Structure formats: structure tokens, C-alpha cells
Amino acid sequence: MARGKREKILKAAVKIFARDGFFNAKMEEIARLAGVATGTTYLYFENKDDLLISIFEEEMIPIISNMTREINKAETAVDKLHAFINHHLELVKNKPDMAQLLEVELRQSSKFIHGYSGSKFREYLNLISSVFEEGQQRGIFRSDIQPTIFKQVLFGALDQISTNYTLSRSKKIDLNESAEQIANIFLNGVLR
Amino acid sequence: MARGKREKILKAAVKIFARDGFFNAKMEEIARLAGVATGTTYLYFENKDDLLISIFEEEMIPIISNMTREINKAETAVDKLHAFINHHLELVKNKPDMAQLLEVELRQSSKFIHGYSGSKFREYLNLISSVFEEGQQRGIFRSDIQPTIFKQVLFGALDQISTNYTLSRSKKIDLNESAEQIANIFLNGVLR
DNA sequence: TCAGAAATTGAATCGGATTCAAAATAAAAG
DNA sequence: CTTTTATTTTGAATCCGATTCAATTTCTGA
Numbered sequence: 001m002a003r004g005k006r007e008k009i010l011k012a013a014v015k016i017f018a019r020d021g022f023f024n025a026k027m028e029e030i031a032r033l034a035g036v037a038t039g040t041t042y043l044y045f046e047n048k049d050d051l052l053i054s055i056f057e058e059e060m061i062p063i064i065s066n067m068t069r070e071i072n073k074a075e076t077a078v079d080k081l082h083a084f085i086n087h088h089l090e091l092v093k094n095k096p097d098m099a100q101l102l103e104v105e106l107r108q109s110s111k112f113i114h115g116y117s118g119s120k121f122r123e124y125l126n127l128i129s130s131v132f133e134e135g136q137q138r139g140i141f142r143s144d145i146q147p148t149i150f151k152q153v154l155f156g157a158l159d160q161i162s163t164n165y166t167l168s169r170s171k172k173i174d175l176n177e178s179a180e181q182i183a184n185i186f187l188n189g190v191l192r
Numbered sequence: 193m194a195r196g197k198r199e200k201i202l203k204a205a206v207k208i209f210a211r212d213g214f215f216n217a218k219m220e221e222i223a224r225l226a227g228v229a230t231g232t233t234y235l236y237f238e239n240k241d242d243l244l245i246s247i248f249e250e251e252m253i254p255i256i257s258n259m260t261r262e263i264n265k266a267e268t269a270v271d272k273l274h275a276f277i278n279h280h281l282e283l284v285k286n287k288p289d290m291a292q293l294l295e296v297e298l299r300q301s302s303k304f305i306h307g308y309s310g311s312k313f314r315e316y317l318n319l320i321s322s323v324f325e326e327g328q329q330r331g332i333f334r335s336d337i338q339p340t341i342f343k344q345v346l347f348g349a350l351d352q353i354s355t356n357y358t359l360s361r362s363k364k365i366d367l368n369e370s371a372e373q374i375a376n377i378f379l380n381g382v383l384r
Numbered sequence: 385t386c387a388g389a390a391a392t393t394g395a396a397t398c399g400g401a402t403t404c405a406a407a408a409t410a411a412a413a414g
Numbered sequence: 415c416t417t418t419t420a421t422t423t424t425g426a427a428t429c430c431g432a433t434t435c436a437a438t439t440t441c442t443g444a
Contacts, residue, residue, distance in 0.1 A: 026399095026400065027400075028400075038401090039403075042401095047401075
């Protein structure tokens with residue numbers, strides 16, 4: 001099994017899923033774009049859901065490492081939280097196709113929603129709780145808030161804003177403004 | 193067209209969707225449980241997606257009116273926000289089937305995600321922004337935060353916590369504790 | 385009681401994910 | 415180089431379930 005074939009299928013799937021949506025995307029067309037036979041896709045991926053989830057897992061690797069780098073640039077926990085929020089929304093703005101895939105299409109996969117409790121998603125969320133814990137240890141953030149709840153709450157907030165932006169045709173929403181407001185609400189909410 | 197038939201199909205669909213998930217639910221089985229022929233379901237609903245969305249629209253009516261009542265019981269904007277948060281999570285805890293349908297299955301419907309910009313969802317979100325605006329007018333909440341952003345941020349946070357709870361098998365998460373923490377973060381974040 | 389309209393039926397159609405026997409290709413053995 | 419054997423790929427056939435629609439049943443009102 002040529003390793004390159006897997007990559008080709010993955011790359012083709014990103015394009016087709018982004019263009020047609022998960023539901024309307026045809027395995028046959030993904031195969032055609034990848035230059036392989038329909039059945040070949042099933043040698044590299046269990047099924048359509050697995051293909052989508054694999055895209056997620058692969059795409060999250062650079063996203064997580066970039067985010068980590070971005071966070072580490074900042075000194076204080078406050079700045080790190082700011083960095084997370086800004087970078088997350090930056091991504092949504094700059095990679096709309098990928099954003100659409102990760103935010104919208106991925107959640108239509110029954111397997112993802114139900115079965116998956118994947119490491120990459122957890123890892124991404126844990127970037128938030130790590131920063132938060134650091135802030136707590138330094139006495140900057142309130143200690144009566146559970147990092148586990150905080151990470152979900154902040155992620156949920158960002159995700160709602162992002163999805164709304166991604167789905168809005170016009171794109172006239174100002175994500176920088178949103179980022180500022182979110183940071184504002186949350187930092188005031190957790191600072192001692 | 194007997195009005196009662198539509199209700200029977202709707203009721204059967206809730207059961208089957210909740211039990212099998214949107215994707216695995218079979219129209220034939222919904223029809224059987226409703227006591228009609230397969231084709232009959234298509235006289236009352238355009239397709240499977242439309243059936244799911246119709247459930248959403250109908251279920252939201254009492255949810256919205258109960259929530260409105262609950263909010264109006266409270267005096268201050270702060271208490272109203274508290275009420276919203278508590279009641280939302282209360283619902284998730286007390287009607288797990290419906291929660292699963294609204295939070296999980298609904299979002300697997302391509303039509304819902306893409307096409308739908310439904311009135312009921314907007315209406316629910318606007319309950320939040322109304323309370324928030326009221327608080328701003330009374331000078332209780334900061335005026336530099338946009339109600340439109342606030343409503344999405346709070347809803348997103350609640351939704352993430354709720355979905356996480358709904359999908360977790362064990363249900364050992366304490367939603368009351370979560371409610372308290374969320375209220376805590378947000379109220380500190382927006383109070384002057 | 386009967387013609388026409390409205391509602392219902394469920395078998396047939398259709399689309400697309402998935403499978404798998406056959407074919408092609410690569411690797412190993414002589 | 416053949417020949418064998420193992421690996422990879424192919425794409426037509428299968429399968430499943432949403433959706434359709436011609437035929438049938440039920441209702442209406444003259």
C-alpha cells in the first residue's frame with residue numbers, strides 16, 4: 001500500500017466535503033478526484049465517517065501545535081487566554097474551508113458525535129484548562145472555578161460564535177470585535 | 193387529512209429518533225409505530241429532515257413559553273440570567289430524550305445546519321439578549337458588551353456543557369454545580 | 385346512492401455507501 | 415528471466431433505506 005495514496009484520498013476528501021458538505025459528498029467522486037477506484041478508499045478508511053474523522057485527527061495536529069506556540073509566546077496567563085481566543089477566531093477567518101469542515105460537517109457524522117471521544121479534541125480543550133490552571137496557581141484567576149468547566153464554557157462560546165460566522169453567507173461579522181468582547185467577558189469573569 | 197395523524201407521526205418520530213438516533217432511524221419504523229403506511233409520513237412531512245425540524249419547532253413552543261414564565265418570575269436582570277441558566281440545565285437533566293434530540297440528533301440534519309435559520313431558535317436566543325438589554329438599560333450590566341454577542345456566548349457555553357452531559361454515559365456530572373459556575377463566570381464578567 | 389375529491393397505501397424506484405470476486409501489480413523463489 | 419505467491423487495486427454487483435406514485439380506499443355533498 002503506497003503511503004501516498006492515503007494522502008491523496010484525504011486531500012481529495014477535504015475538497016469534496018468542503019464543497020458539497022459531508023452528506024452530499026459522494027465516495028465515488030472523492031475516489032475519482034484522488035485518482036483511485038471507489039473500492040480503494042475502503043482499503044484506507046473504514047467508511048465515510050472514518051474518512052471525515054481522519055481528516056479531523058490529521059488537521060488538528062498542526063492546529064494544536066501552532067496554538068501551543070502562540071500561547072507560549074505570551075507571558076502571563078491573561079495574555080495566553082487572549083492569545084487562544086484570538087488565534088482560534090483567526091483560524092476560522094483564514095481557513096474557512098477547514099473551519100467549515102471541523103465545525104459544521106464533522107458534527108453531522110453520527111460516528112463522531114456518538115462514538116468518538118477523540119484524543120485530539122480533548123487535547124485542544126486541554127490547552128485552555130492548562131492556561132487556566134496556570135493562572136490559578138499564580139493567583140491571577142479565581143480558584144473557585146473548575147478548569148474542566150471553564151474550558152468547556154470558553155470553547156462553547158467560541159464555537160458558537162465561529163459556527164455562526166462560518167454559516168453566515170455575508171461574512172460581515174467582525175470576528176476581531178467578537179474576540180475582544182469574549183475576552184472581555186471571560187477575563188472579567190475569572191480575574192480575582 | 194386527520195389532524196391527529198400528524199401528531200401520531202410526530203410522537204412516533206420522537207421515540208424512534210431518541211432511541212436509534214437520527215441517522216439509524218428508519219422512516220418505515222416511524223410509520224409503523226404511528227400506525228400509518230410509510231408513504232403517509234410523506235404527506236405530512238417533506239422528508240426525514242423536515243420531520244426532525246418539525247419536532248424541534250413544536251417542542252420549542254412550550255420550552256420557550258416556560259422559560260419566559262420562569263424568567264418573569266425573577267425581579268432583577270441578574271436573577272433572570274440565573275433563572276435562564278438554571279432552567280436550561282434543568283431541562284437537560286429532566287428531559288434527556290428531548291435534550292438528546294435537540295442537542296445531538298438535530299445537528300446531524302444537513303438541512304437544519306445549512307438551510308434552517310429558524311424562528312424558534314432565534315426566539316430562544318433572544319430571551320437571553322432581552323434580559324441582557326434590560327440589565328444594560330437599568331445600568332446593572334456593562335454597556336460595552338453587545339447583546340447579540342452575549343447571547344451567543346452564553347448559549348454556546350450552556351450548550352457545550354449540556355451536550356457533554358447528554359452524551360456522557362455515566363451522568364455523574366453535577367449540572368447544578370455547572371450552572372453555578374457558569375452564572376458565576378458570566379455575572380462577574382458583565383456586572384459593572 | 386353515486387360521482388368526484390381527498391387521503392392513504394405499500395410495492396417499486398432510485399441513489400449511493402459498501403462489498404468482494406476477479407484482475408493487476410509487486411515481491412520472492414527458483 | 416520465468417514462475418509462484420502475496421499484496422494491492424479495481425469497479426461492477428449488492429444492499430439498504432429514503433422517497434415516489436399509480437392504485438385503492440375513504441370521505442363529501444349533491
